[in-house]
Amino acid sequence: MDIRLRQAHRAGLEFLGSTQKFSGGVLQATARREYDEAVPVPPTALDERRASVAQVLADSPAWAFDRFLTRWVAEEVYVRALPAVESIRPTVEAWLASPPPGRQLVEDPDVVPPQYWENEFHLTPGGWNGHDLMGPAITELVFHYVLVPGGVGAVRTGQARKDHRATVARAAHRESYRHIVEFGASSGRYTFALTKAYPGSPVTAVDLAVSSLRHGIATAQARGIEGIEWRHADIEHTGLPDGTADLVTMFSLFHEVPDAGAEAILAEAFRLLEPGGEFLLGEVAPYDRHSAFDAVVLDWETENRGEPYWREALGRDLVGMLERAGFVDVTSYGADGGVFPWITHAVKPDRPQQDRTT
Numbered sequence: 437m438d439i440r441l442r443q444a445h446r447a448g449l450e451f452l453g454s455t456q457k458f459s460g461g462v463l464q465a466t467a468r469r470e471y472d473e474a475v476p477v478p479p480t481a482l483d484e485r486r487a488s489v490a491q492v493l494a495d496s497p498a499w500a501f502d503r504f505l506t507r508w509v510a511e512e513v514y515v516r517a518l519p520a521v522e523s524i525r526p527t528v529e530a531w532l533a534s535p536p537p538g539r540q541l542v543e544d545p546d547v548v549p550p551q552y553w554e555n556e557f558h559l560t561p562g563g564w565n566g567h568d569l570m571g572p573a574i575t576e577l578v579f580h581y582v583l584v585p586g587g588v589g590a591v592r593t594g595q596a597r598k599d600h601r602a603t604v605a606r607a608a609h610r611e612s613y614r615h616i617v618e619f620g621a622s623s624g625r626y627t628f629a630l631t632k633a634y635p636g637s638p639v640t641a642v643d644l645a646v647s648s649l650r651h652g653i654a655t656a657q658a659r660g661i662e663g664i665e666w667r668h669a670d671i672e673h674t675g676l677p678d679g680t681a682d683l684v685t686m687f688s689l690f691h692e693v694p695d696a697g698a699e700a701i702l703a704e705a706f707r708l709l710e711p712g713g714e715f716l717l718g719e720v721a722p723y724d725r726h727s728a729f730d731a732v733v734l735d736w737e738t739e740n741r742g743e744p745y746w747r748e749a750l751g752r753d754l755v756g757m758l759e760r761a762g763f764v765d766v767t768s769y770g771a772d773g774g775v776f777p778w779i780t781h782a783v784k785p786d787r788p789q790q791d792r793t794t
């Protein structure tokens with residue numbers, strides 16, 4: 437979307453992006469160096485890692501200001517972005533309305549979001565549906581001006597977010613798919629990586645966030661991207677028929693759901709897949725794959741940056757959870773030998789497990 441903000445709105449958002457970049461790129465790097473030099477052999481258990489970092493960096497200005505500024509930017513970003521998107525409301529509304537009626541989102545009035553979905557993730561006021569222009573505000577302003585230049589969570593400043601999605605999309609095993617179902621599509625950032633990786637393969641993009649889905653539809657329309665069905669539904673109960681997908685995939689979703697929700701989502705993925713179908717997930721790596729300092733930086737999000745399930749999710753045994761859900765051939769690894777994105781791939785057996793030897 438072609439956004440033209442007034443100078444005051446643009447400058448305010450750019451200042452937040454620069455602040456986050458300085459915090460993550462300079463202050464946090466300094467604190468990491470201080471910790472690594474002070475503790476050459478750090479503990480491995482999360483509680484001990486947290487205590488160790490708190491003790492060693494108790495008097496570190498770099499650590500204190502990195503945490504303070506990261507929290508401040510997370511709060512301030514919506515103080516800036518929502519008035520900014522309001523200031524261009526007529527343009528944004530016209531753009532959201534640009535797809536023809538047959539392509540507009542059909543909202544399901546009966547949908548009941550799970551309780552965890554109502555959280556104000558990333559300190560988003562009112563949650564994903566907290567503002568009728570939240571989708572455009574997040575993608576066009578928060579991502580563009582703050583998160584891409586500044587980095588956040590597992591993504592460091594300067595790392596191209598789009599490439600991470602393309603990397604995960606390409607990690608599925610086939611050349612093309614009969615029907616891809618994406619869970620938690622939001623505004624389509626990963627959806628478009630899927631349509632690019634598998635041209636001609638139809639994608640059903642499912643989410644509960646109405647303004648984000650509308651934003652994704654308008655973006656697809658503007659870019660001439662075909663073959664996506666945008667579906668307003670809970671991914672625990674998509675309403676799609678059994679066995680009609682050969683790839684179910686998601687990016688950056690599982691850290692926003694508690695264990696019970698994760699199990700329900702995997703059961704739904706298993707139900708939707710045909711025998712032999714693939715499951716593919718891109719996420720932040722589990723804590724035990726990170727250095728002590730980096731694990732503590734990530735874990736801090738749980739209490740301080742609207743990520744209430746982060747600790748639960750990054751400590752969970754995802755491979756075991758997939759196997760208990762019935763999947764086989766589960767592999768879990770970091771892209772390019774790193775820790776982000778962390779890719780997990782699994783297969784729905786071509787026949788029930790107990791029959792496989794007969």
Ligand SMILES: C[S@@+](CC[C@H](N)C(=O)[O-])C[C@H]1O[C@@H](n2cnc3c(N)ncnc32)[C@H](O)[C@@H]1O
Binds near residue numbers: 620624670693
């Ligand atoms: C962090 S966003 C990730 C968006 C996107 N996959 C991307 O690549 O940027 C998580 C998305 O998952 C959606 N979500 C979480 N739980 C859901 C549920 N139970 N049903 C439908 N959507 C859900 C949220 O609405 C949100 O849009």
